[in-house]
Amino acid sequence: MTRKRRRMYIVFSGMLTLGAATALILTAFSDNIVLFCSPTDIQNKATCAKADIRLGGLVEEESLDRGADGVTVSFRVTDLTNSIPVTYKGILPDLFREGQGVVTEGTINAQGVFVAREVLAKHDENYIPKEVADALKASGNWHEDAQTKDADTY
Amino acid sequence: MSAELGQFALILALLLSVVQSAVPMIGAARGNRAWIAVAQPSALLLFGLTILAFGALTQAFMVSDFSLSVVYQNSHSAKPMLYKITGVWGNHEGSMLLWIVILTGFGAAVAAFGQNLPPTLRARVLSVQAMVTLGFLAFLIFTSNPFDRIFPAPLDGRDLNPLLQDPGLAFHPPMLYAGYVGFSIAFSFAVAALIEGKVDAAWARWVRPWTLAAWITLTAGIALGSWWAYYELGWGGWWFWDPVENVSFMPWLMGTALLHSAIVVEKRDSLKVWTILLAILTFSLSLIGTFVVRSGLLTSVHAFAVDPERGLFILVLLAIAIGGSLLLFAVRAPTLTAGGLFSPISREGGLVLNNLLLTVATSVVFVGTLGPLLLEAAGTKISVGTPYYNAVFIPLMVPLVAVMAVGPLLPWKRAELGAVLSRLKFAGLMTIIAMLATAYLVEGGPVIAVAAVGFAIWLLAGAIIEWTERIKLFRVPFGDSFKRMTKLPRSAHGMTLAHAGMAIAILGMTGSAAWKTEDIRIARPGDNIEVAGYNYLFEGMRSIQGPNYQAEQGRFVVTRDGEFITVLTPEKRLYMVQNMPTTEAAIHTNGLRDLYMAVGDSDGNGGWTVRIYHEPLVPWIWAGCIIMVIGGTFSLSDRRLRVGAPVRSKRWQAKSGSGQAGARA
Numbered sequence: 060m061t062r063k064r065r066r067m068y069i070v071f072s073g074m075l076t077l078g079a080a081t082a083l084i085l086t087a088f089s090d091n092i093v094l095f096c097s098p099t100d101i102q103n104k105a106t107c108a109k110a111d112i113r114l115g116g117l118v119e120e121e122s123l124d125r126g127a128d129g130v131t132v133s134f135r136v137t138d139l140t141n142s143i144p145v146t147y148k149g150i151l152p153d154l155f156r157e158g159q160g161v162v163t164e165g166t167i168n169a170q171g172v173f174v175a176r177e178v179l180a181k182h183d184e185n186y187i188p189k190e191v192a193d194a195l196k197a198s199g200n201w202h203e204d205a206q207t208k209d210a211d212t213y
Numbered sequence: 214m215s216a217e218l219g220q221f222a223l224i225l226a227l228l229l230s231v232v233q234s235a236v237p238m239i240g241a242a243r244g245n246r247a248w249i250a251v252a253q254p255s256a257l258l259l260f261g262l263t264i265l266a267f268g269a270l271t272q273a274f275m276v277s278d279f280s281l282s283v284v285y286q287n288s289h290s291a292k293p294m295l296y297k298i299t300g301v302w303g304n305h306e307g308s309m310l311l312w313i314v315i316l317t318g319f320g321a322a323v324a325a326f327g328q329n330l331p332p333t334l335r336a337r338v339l340s341v342q343a344m345v346t347l348g349f350l351a352f353l354i355f356t357s358n359p360f361d362r363i364f365p366a367p368l369d370g371r372d373l374n375p376l377l378q379d380p381g382l383a384f385h386p387p388m389l390y391a392g393y394v395g396f397s398i399a400f401s402f403a404v405a406a407l408i409e410g411k412v413d414a415a416w417a418r419w420v421r422p423w424t425l426a427a428w429i430t431l432t433a434g435i436a437l438g439s440w441w442a443y444y445e446l447g448w449g450g451w452w453f454w455d456p457v458e459n460v461s462f463m464p465w466l467m468g469t470a471l472l473h474s475a476i477v478v479e480k481r482d483s484l485k486v487w488t489i490l491l492a493i494l495t496f497s498l499s500l501i502g503t504f505v506v507r508s509g510l511l512t513s514v515h516a517f518a519v520d521p522e523r524g525l526f527i528l529v530l531l532a533i534a535i536g537g538s539l540l541l542f543a544v545r546a547p548t549l550t551a552g553g554l555f556s557p558i559s560r561e562g563g564l565v566l567n568n569l570l571l572t573v574a575t576s577v578v579f580v581g582t583l584g585p586l587l588l589e590a591a592g593t594k595i596s597v598g599t600p601y602y603n604a605v606f607i608p609l610m611v612p613l614v615a616v617m618a619v620g621p622l623l624p625w626k627r628a629e630l631g632a633v634l635s636r637l638k639f640a641g642l643m644t645i646i647a648m649l650a651t652a653y654l655v656e657g658g659p660v661i662a663v664a665a666v667g668f669a670i671w672l673l674a675g676a677i678i679e680w681t682e683r684i685k686l687f688r689v690p691f692g693d694s695f696k697r698m699t700k701l702p703r704s705a706h707g708m709t710l711a712h713a714g715m716a717i718a719i720l721g722m723t724g725s726a727a728w729k730t731e732d733i734r735i736a737r738p739g740d741n742i743e744v745a746g747y748n749y750l751f752e753g754m755r756s757i758q759g760p761n762y763q764a765e766q767g768r769f770v771v772t773r774d775g776e777f778i779t780v781l782t783p784e785k786r787l788y789m790v791q792n793m794p795t796t797e798a799a800i801h802t803n804g805l806r807d808l809y810m811a812v813g814d815s816d817g818n819g820g821w822t823v824r825i826y827h828e829p830l831v832p833w834i835w836a837g838c839i840i841m842v843i844g845g846t847f848s849l850s851d852r853r854l855r856v857g858a859p860v861r862s863k864r865w866q867a868k869s870g871s872g873q874a875g876a877r878a
Contacts, residue, residue: 068557073569080573080609084580087604088597095594113596125816130733149733150447150813150824153794164598193594 093164097197098141101167114143114173115162117195123157136161136173138195143167147175160192216281219269220360226262226317227350229255233343237336238408249332252339253324259346260321263314267301270310270359274301280366283307283359289372289790291761299383300373306359308386312503313349315387315394319423320346323398330419337405338398345397348530356523372790375762381441389434389461393499395427396468400496403489404538407545412485417478420492422849424475428468429845435461436838447783447796447811449731449826451834452722454602459582460502463575467495470571473564481561481625483554486546487568493542497535498575504531505583556627563620570613577605607661614668614719617712618675622682636682640674655728662727665719673716680709707848711841718837724830735820745827747808748772749781754812754821762788764797767812767821771801783812783823807831 096107098116119142122135132151135142145163155161155178165175233255240248270283274297279285287304288297302308320342327335353359376382402420406412438461443451452458471491477484504527555561581597588595618640622633647670651663681687683705684697730745738753752768764786771778781799788795801808806829813822 065554065557069565072557072566076569076573080577080605083605083608084577087601088584091600091604092595092597095596128735130735130822150811150822153447153796 097138098136098143099138099197101143101173102141108167111164111166113162113164114145114175115160116142118155118157118159118161120157136163138197143173144171145173145175147178149178151178215269215272216278216360216362219266219273220358222262222265222269223350223354223360226259226266226313227347227354229259229262230343230347230350233259234340234347236340238340241333241336241340244333246332249336252336256317256320256324256339256342259343260314260317263310263317266359267310267314270307271298271301274298274307277370278366279368279370280362280364281359282361282363285363285367285370287373288370289761290369291790292372292378293760295380296373296378296383300377302386303373303377303383306353306357308390309349309353309357310359311387312390312394313346313353315390316342316346316349316397319394319398323401334405334409334416337408338401341401341404342397345401345534348534352523352526352530356526370790372761372788375786375788375791375793375795376445378788379441379445381437381445385434385437385441387434388430388437390503392427392429392431392434392468393461393464393503395423395430396464396471396492396496396499398423399427399471399492400538403492404541406489407541410545410548412478412489412549414479414482417475417488420488421472421475421479424468424472424492425845425849428465428472429842429849431461431465431468432838432845433842435465436835436842440835443831444798444800445795447798447824449729449798449809449811449824449828451725451831454581454597454599456582457506459578460498460505463578463582464495464498464502466571466575466578467491467498470568470575471495473567473571477561477564481555483561484565484568486549489546489549490542491568491572493535493538494572497531497538500531500534555625558623558630559628560620560623560625562628563616563623566616567613567620570609570616574606574609574613577609578602581605611668614672614715617715618672621679621708621712622675637675637678640671640678643674644668644671658727662723665723665727669716669719669723672719673713676709676712676716680706703851704848707844707846707851710844710847712844714837714840714842714844716837717833717840721830721833721835721837724833725828728829730827732825734823735816736823737820742823742825744825746773747778747827749810749825751821751823757784759786761790762786762795765812765815767823769799769810769823771808779808781808781810783810785812785814802832804832805830 093111093113094106095113095115096104098114101107101112101114114136116136116138119135119137122133122142124133126132126146131146131148133144133146134157135144137143145165147163147165162179163173163175164177164179165173167173233252236248237252237255240246240251270281272278273281273284274288275294277284277288277290277297279288283304283306287307288300292300296303300307302311320339323330323335323338323342327338330338399420402416402423406416435458438458439451442453443449471488474484474488474491478488581601585595585597618637619633622636644667648663648667651666655662683701684694686694689697732742732744734742736742736751738751740751742749742751748771750770750772752770754765754767757764757766764784766782766784769781769783771781779801781801783799784797786795786797787793796811796813798809798811800810806827809826809828811824813824815821
């Protein structure tokens with residue numbers, strides 16, 4: 060076994076694994092990625108109307124409603140320009156509140172209702188998911204002071 | 214007062230790190246002994262100064278000095294003392310300071326125990342370490358000073374995020390940081406070796422224990438974090454492929470590769486350039502991990518309040534550290550001589566494959582974590598979740614686990630694959646039996662789970678066979694075997710334990726992913742709920758009062774076939790100061806499965822949302838991690854690897870014979 064041969068083996072197997080990994084990543088990306096959409100995007104963009112998406116925005120004030128079985132909840136997600144009705148079966152995260160940022164994952168059904176499989180929690184009250192902040196900025200409803208607590212006031 | 218003392222110590226440390234970055238490095242280049250000698254006392258003093266600053270901050274938290282901004286924002290006088298202290302690193306500024314303390318602590322350890330390192334190498338290592346420290350200190354002092362005062366001082370604080378008021382998370386950051394920062398030593402050694410222009414077995418013998426120590430704490434830190442997520446967040450899962458989790462996982466994967474490639478450098482004087490590169494990349498990933506979490510660049514469910522203002526500073530710091538070291542690598546690496554030869558089927562070959570798979574696995578996690586950022590720049594917003602990782606990560610782990618059982622049985626240089634596989638006949642048999650038994654015992658669940666159990670058993674059996682062969686169990690009288698066992702190097706036991714731990718963790722992951730049962734419903738007092746053969750009788754809710762929270766506590770009596778199992782008392786807590794609710798899950802474990810339950814909101818008519826999980830094998834995940842940590846620690850205690858113990862190789866003595874009599878171990 061010469062040095063050159065060994066190097067060739069290593070390079071070859073390296074290329075092979077990298078190639079396989081790239082193939083894996085590409086197929087996984089085309090099948091498994093989830094688009095992020097704001098309520099306005101859902102109205103305007105065709106890509107948001109189908110498949111699995113993440114919907115982010117604020118929980119509309121006074122929109123939270125518990126279903127008869129007590130486990131299904133419905134609420135509206137808004138970017139303060141448009142809003143989308145959402146239903147979800149399960150326990151809402153601790154910090155789920157009306158008027159606060161939320162990210163949900165699921166699909167839009169034929170009635171235009173977003174059926175969420177998952178409602179994402181956050182751990183900190185002051186934290187707004189960046190996607191939600193961007194959605195609000197995009198709809199022109201972002202107010203720095205209203206959304207983040209000013210650290211130095213008490 | 215003590216805050217000013219801490220501030221002063223930090224500024225002194227900053228100035229000292231400037232000196233330590235430059236003087237020993239120049240001294241080593243010019244062969245000036247006096248300049249070289251600066252490194253050692255300087256590193257020790259630097260550690261002392263950062264400890265002083267950390268002590269000052271801790272004191273401020275303990276006495277609740279709300280005139281300090283960080284104390285005001287993250288503490289409260291009614292908080293239990295334990296959380297007052299852990300609150301020191303429960304915020305951005307304090308955790309950054311802890312990072313620096315650990316960083317300088319590692320530097321001081323090299324200064325203190327590195328007596329028998331060649332003086333120029335030691336000077337350069339400490340210099341590089343000081344450069345990293347300098348960057349962090351500047352970041353801390355100029356963008357996130359923990360000693361900022363507010364005037365007038367408020368009467369009470371805003372309390373620590375309640376989710377952080379928990380023993381599991383209290384000790385998660387220090388462990389994780391010790392792991393991240395531990396890789397800084399490997400990084401400093403790599404950069405110093407590039408400047409020095411030589412890498413040999415003695416160098417590897419030095420790097421390995423540090424890497425191993427970092428790997429152990431990082432393993433423990435990640436395990437602690439996932440355990441916390443499991444019992445504290447009340448959603449019954451333990452890993453979500455969230456960006457914040459991924460950034461701690463990437464250095465772990467890369468560090469694991471480094472750990473294995475350093476063995477080849479030490480034993481066979483081969484793969485040197487690769488190992489240097491791995492050391493640089495591992496620490497770079499640690500840096501990315503530390504900063505990405507804080508920069509607010511990524512959307513994470515685990516993100517605590519972040520401040521994007523610091524983003525630019527962070528980016529510059531990362532660019533200098535990573536770009537600079539990679540540039541140095543590109544320039545200097547070709548000058549390093551290649552080492553011993555080996556055939557593809559050999560121990561070295563196995564370790565190369567391990568490295569290949571681990572680095573590729575790191576890169577797919579990297580793409581999944583940071584790829585969305587790039588796509589966002591191009592205008593599409595996507596998020597990458599569990600399905601992606603299942604699709605790309607598992608196919609890479611399959612060959613890795615398969616080879617993991619075979620690798621340790623291969624001899625160095627060249628091997629006969631057939632002969633080795635025939636020694637694994639028993640493992641193959643066990644694998645088949647385990648798969649058949651799983652398929653028979655478990656109804657339903659995905660087929661892939663049966664295969665996963667097979668792979669785990671293959672690995673477990675392989676690890677055990679390797680160990681029994683080394684001590685010749687059942688082939689020589691038992692007493693002789695026992696003698697062989699005690700004579701076996703501890704690192705050999707360590708490897709067996711670590712590999713076995715991995716197998717056990719895989720079983721745990723498989724069990725919880727494939728055979729979990731979940732039930733969510735509204736329950737009223739007196740209701741009986743049946744989940745996976747267990748009956749839960751809801752007796753009622755009561756209000757309880759904690760030190761800084763109020764809670765609604767449910768009482769559920771669990772029985773199976775009429776036999777009493779346990780009483781579960783999940784809570785829904787409301788922390789008063791931050792007006793923040795948290796879920797306290799109740800868990801009963803018997804080692805084979807967890808009964809897990811959480812209560813949600815009241816429906817207003819006397820009913821409560823309850824969530825019950827039956828999680829088979831889940832405790833094995835952490836049991837496996839603990840075994841890996843024990844294995845690592847065992848290996849670290851090996852005499853040959855002990856920090857400060859390496860014997861100087863002949864080449865070192867010949868080249869660096871400047872006469873400094875090193876303490877021989």
